[in-house]
């Protein structure tokens with residue numbers, strides 16, 4: 001084969017700018033002569049570069065036109081087009097898959113933009129606060145990890161809207177709470193109380209323990225817990241969220257409408273958090289505040305929240321849950337998932353881990369219990385809620401079994417609750433039962449719940465054919481596929497004997513144990529698939545554990561400002 005350089009013809013060669021090759025009139029792409037330096041070392045380098053250049057650019061010159069990008073000088077349309085990006089079907093599919101992965105919940109790509117662009121831009125423009133600018137007012141709350149005060153500013157700041165503020169002096173989980181609040185403020189500000197600033201206040205020498213100061217706008221006096229304790233509930237909320245006079249007479253229909261509105265507002269707030277990769281983990285009426293200005297309910301207290309996008313605060317073995325509202329799984333991630341991986345690993349794997357664990361369904365369960373308390377006044381006290389939880393556990397977390405258990409001997413109060421949920425063909429009960437389920441995978445997501453016909457004015461009866469179809473589709477997707485897999489396995493078991501290629505119970509057990517076995521091809525394929533699935537999960541977990549060996553630091557706390 002001719003060397004690439006030997007047959008090179010072009011404007012820089014001694015021949016004409018067009019040349020004849022293989023007896024045809026062909027245009028040959030020109031190649032500029034490489035610059036030759038004076039020193040031998042430089043000369044050798046230049047030669048190497050020229051060789052490399054020839055290898056990639058010159059190869060093909062002098063070869064048949066099937067290889068080269070040749071064109072006919074007369075038929076100009078056959079001349080090579082300017083080289084640009086060529087879109088091929090597999091390329092487009094690959095790009096689409098990559099983009100879908102990067103944008104899938106909890107959002108790797110938006111996460112990078114948020115962390116490395118938005119966070120810095122925001123820091124330049126937002127107002128900051130110092131300890132001596134704040135005047136402490138009355139204490140409004142005290143938890144295990146902090147004290148909350150109503151405060152005001154010593155001197156008004158032009159960049160800060162007038163009004164009362166709230167200050168939390170937090171110890172242990174203050175850094176996490178600042179991180180979560182800042183993320184929320186950038187991603188879904190309306191979901192949570194309006195966060196203004198957070199900083200680390202270093203204690204002077206001699207005093208122990210640093211404190212994190214967190215400042216919010218004062219949203220209002222009432223939490224949902226305060227409002228639900230009133231005998232007037234839900235009417236005491238009606239004027240706040242639905243405004244002035246309501247034309248409906250007092251009764252179940254009107255109460256249902258108010259409860260619907262509260263649940264919808266909370267689902268919106270949760271959907272905002274979940275779509276940015278944050279799971280609250282402590283949803284309860286005490287952590288829901290009514291914002292007088294926005295006339296809507298907002299979520300507070302993100303101290304126990306986990307950021308699944310970068311793996312902050314999801315430590316499967318550690319939990320700070322309120323047992324009254326916690327979902328049965330208690331851990332938002334499978335206990336097989338190793339403790340929080342390093343940030344880049346967590347970020348890269350976050351869509352996979354999210355889909356494997358569906359951690360957001362933890363909050364959905366808690367919200368389901370709040371829904372239940374709204375419908376049944378007798379479940380609003382701590383003791384009755386604890387008792388209900390025990391009953392539900394005995395019923396294997398199946399609300400329908402619980403209903404069968406209590407309804408026959410229910411008092412007027414419980415019966416009224418069931419009546420309220422049974423309005424519009426029982427659509428409220430259906431939504432409730434899809435929120436309170438044992439398996440996280442079977443629970444509805446916040447977004448799907450918002451599209452549920454419970455929030456449709458006319459309920460089930462008012463659904464169009466298309467909406468009905470969507471509902472059927474939704475119901476189908478709520479089914480647990482592990483049950484479906486078991487069903488298929490059982491069907492296969494019953495479909496034959498070992499000699500006919502079917503499975504006996506004993507063989508099935510072997511399959512479930514996924515031990516390699518010699519046998520029919522059908523059985524081996526299934527066993528291999530199950531083995532492969534198990535191996536993937538195991539490898540994923542092991543590699544994350546390995547990456548975790550280097551001690552995790554609170555790398556993200558560098559983002560938190562300090563008061564010097």
Ligand SMILES: Nc1ncnc2c1ncn2[C@@H]1O[C@H](COP(=O)(O)OP(=O)(O)OP(=O)(O)O)[C@@H](O)[C@H]1O
Pocket residue numbers: 140141142143144145146147148166168193194216217218219220221223286287289300301302303
């Ligand atoms: N932005 C706000 N506007 C008005 N009140 C607020 C706001 N944030 C918090 N509060 C009030 O402060 C109380 C305590 O807040 P928060 O739950 O965040 O603190 P905490 O120390 O975590 O308490 P706990 O451990 O009991 O949950 C709330 O119940 C609420 O009454």
